[in-house]
Amino acid sequence: MCKFNSLFILFIGINSLLNATDALAYSICVKNYYKIPISLDEAGNIFLRINKILEQQNHENCHNTYFDKNIEPVSFYDYELPSVIASKEDFEKFTGKSCIHIVNKILWCGDGMVFPTGGALGCAPISGNGIVVVRTYTGLSSTITSKVEPVTWLHEFGHTKGLLHNTIDFLDVMTPGISPSTTNLNEHECMILSGNQSTGAAIPDLSLEKNSLPAGPGCETAIGIVSVEEFVKTPILGSYPVTTASLYSGDLDKVEKLIIDPEYSEFRPNITALLGVIGNKGTVRLLAGIIDSPFVKKPSDADIDTLLAAEIAIGTIVYRNNLPETDVQVLLRAANPAFWYSKLISFNGTGNQISQDNVLDNQGLLPAERGQSDRMSLDDQDIDNIVNMLTSQALKGYAISGSRSVKKELNAFKSASNNAAIPDEIRNNYNNKIDEIIELHKKSNLDGALSTYY
Numbered sequence: 001m002c003k004f005n006s007l008f009i010l011f012i013g014i015n016s017l018l019n020a021t022d023a024l025a026y027s028i029c030v031k032n033y034y035k036i037p038i039s040l041d042e043a044g045n046i047f048l049r050i051n052k053i054l055e056q057q058n059h060e061n062c063h064n065t066y067f068d069k070n071i072e073p074v075s076f077y078d079y080e081l082p083s084v085i086a087s088k089e090d091f092e093k094f095t096g097k098s099c100i101h102i103v104n105k106i107l108w109c110g111d112g113m114v115f116p117t118g119g120a121l122g123c124a125p126i127s128g129n130g131i132v133v134v135r136t137y138t139g140l141s142s143t144i145t146s147k148v149e150p151v152t153w154l155h156e157f158g159h160t161k162g163l164l165h166n167t168i169d170f171l172d173v174m175t176p177g178i179s180p181s182t183t184n185l186n187e188h189e190c191m192i193l194s195g196n197q198s199t200g201a202a203i204p205d206l207s208l209e210k211n212s213l214p215a216g217p218g219c220e221t222a223i224g225i226v227s228v229e230e231f232v233k234t235p236i237l238g239s240y241p242v243t244t245a246s247l248y249s250g251d252l253d254k255v256e257k258l259i260i261d262p263e264y265s266e267f268r269p270n271i272t273a274l275l276g277v278i279g280n281k282g283t284v285r286l287l288a289g290i291i292d293s294p295f296v297k298k299p300s301d302a303d304i305d306t307l308l309a310a311e312i313a314i315g316t317i318v319y320r321n322n323l324p325e326t327d328v329q330v331l332l333r334a335a336n337p338a339f340w341y342s343k344l345i346s347f348n349g350t351g352n353q354i355s356q357d358n359v360l361d362n363q364g365l366l367p368a369e370r371g372q373s374d375r376m377s378l379d380d381q382d383i384d385n386i387v388n389m390l391t392s393q394a395l396k397g398y399a400i401s402g403s404r405s406v407k408k409e410l411n412a413f414k415s416a417s418n419n420a421a422i423p424d425e426i427r428n429n430y431n432n433k434i435d436e437i438i439e440l441h442k443k444s445n446l447d448g449a450l451s452t453y454y
Contacts, residue, residue: 047067057184120134272309347383417431
């Protein structure tokens with residue numbers, strides 16, 4: 001199965017109109033996080049390319065459906081909504097919203113799953129509003145990302161209309177692992193998109209149904225057996241190819257050397273994810289060293305994705321090898337916001353120090369010395385977003401580790417939250433996030449850490 005089971009609910013502000021030719025037109029608004037630009041022309045071009053996909057089908061219902069490229073002006077949001085989807089709470093802030101929202105990263109798209117590398121291209125509920133998508137993806141060139149956008153948007157829109165994944169035709173728009181070439185639509189899918197058939201009708205079961213589904217690149221069957229160097233360079237656009245990855249267990253020493261090879265720096269997220277599948281106790285020490293290391297320059301997207309992958313990989317390795325509690329302690333450190341704030345404070349481009357009154361003082365961590373002005377290129381919101389991603393992912397890695405202390409520690413976190421003098425909304429959101437992590441822990445204990453991979 002391909003890595004990204006796209007559930008990109010592009011059901012944004014849908015105003016359905018019938019024109020004189022009985023064609024069904026969808027008019028969809030677009031809102032972007034203010035640091036992720038998209039112009040009106042770019043958005044219109046994506047809808048134009050969606051229309052071309054519909055026109056190339058052999059089914060009349062697709063020909064009678066189109067998306068209006070003359071959309072309302074693209075608008076942006078800043079602080080009122082998350083720029084990173086790291087939990088169910090983050091995602092639910094978009095449900096009920098009528099526009100396609102472009103965010104920075106999607107690390108949650110349904111309970112009981114983790115993204116070992118990269119995250120999702122899009123996410124949305126089945127038969128409901130609330131679409132979030134990304135425009136960039138680590139490991140993918142801007143050209144490939146641009147080419148897959150219309151497929152992603154149409155795929156997710158299909159989910160909002162009730163379509164599930166098509167696991168029969170891997171060139172179908174609704175296949176779990178999308179790519180620029182997955183542009184087929186069958187007659188049933190065209191009928192649903194055109195509004196000429198209800199999803200309640202008796203139809204073949206073509207997909208695995210979830211309340212919400214992620215979209216991403218790559219297919220296990222498409223990768224095949226290549227050298228490990230080529231494997232880690234291959235973008236993973238669908239479900240993570242665990243079976244294929246496990247075949248490289250004999251290359252562990254080589255893979256561990258690749259992760260510190262400067263020539264492979266842009267592929268480190270994929271290398272790290274592979275180590276999660278084939279690594280051993282020594283690999284945990286290597287990855288823990290990466291997490292504990294200070295930033296010597298502003299972290300790149302690949303740097304952050306490597307850390308996110310390392311947190312999941314450590315939990316997976318500990319579970320697979322039944323390692324002791326001491327091997328997951330790095331994840332508990334990484335789940336503390338103060339751990340990451342102390343590393344990132346040097347790159348605060350606003351010149352404002354983050355108040356230590358607002359972070360937990362754990363392990364005696366103190367703010368790092370301020371760097372030179374040319375290194376200060378993250379503002380407070382950038383740092384908050386990075387910390388949110390890394391702490392959430394560390395908790396997920398801890399949850400799938402099989403550690404016998406997970407439930408006790410997580411319940412202790414909830415108890416501390418309940419006793420803290422914080423607003424009820426923040427407390428409830430935090431406790432709900434912990435409940436999600438506990439459920440992830442239960443799934444991992446039942447079916448194994450790798451069963452949680454998407």
